[in-house]
Amino acid sequence: MSTIDEAPAAELSWQRFWQLIDLIGGESAVAVCATLDEGCERLGEVLAAGPVEEILGYGERLVEALYRLDREEYGTQRAVDPDLPGVPVPLSDDGFLYARAAVVAAGRAAYDRVLADPELFAAHSFRSGEALLYVHEEAFEAATGEEWEHVTRYDYESCSNREGWPNL
DSSP states (O other): OOOTTOOOTTSOOHHHHHHHHGGGOOHHHHTSHHHHHHHHHHHHHHHHHSOHHHHHHHHHHHHHHHHHHOSHHHHTSEEOOTTSTTOOEEOOHHHHHHHHHHHHHTOHHHHHHHHHOGGGGGGGTTOOOGGGGGHHHHHHHHHHSSOOOOOOSSOOSTTOOGGGOTTO
16 A cells, blocks of 8 residues: 555545545635535546546545544444533444545545544534535536446445454
């Protein structure tokens, strides 16, 4: 596996992926659903206007970023509702996926911090980055008129990273 800043020539670089993610607006945008939705719409428009290869590469990188967060030390944490402090609840599979997407949507700095310190994931646990999951599919359809049927190298569904869930 290459380092986070390297990519074979046919793939989207991590640097370009994070530049695209920056169009969402960072951590403050992820904190408000409407702002996240607007950021995802902006990102989708940029992707749809570019080459199809970039949409495919973006989709691959997104799934890989989500896969890297699909680990037991994140998924077994409890969600923390900011409106009900002190009342943690278990994350559902979908809730865990959406929280991982919120971490990615928050940008590279937030993502790197969470990767380095899994306890920081809890701050994202009650956020939903669900809108991010469909940006590349919608951009692909807008650009080509066809449905996204590309099979990515990684699976982003919760608990699909077998190395990250050794106790399953």
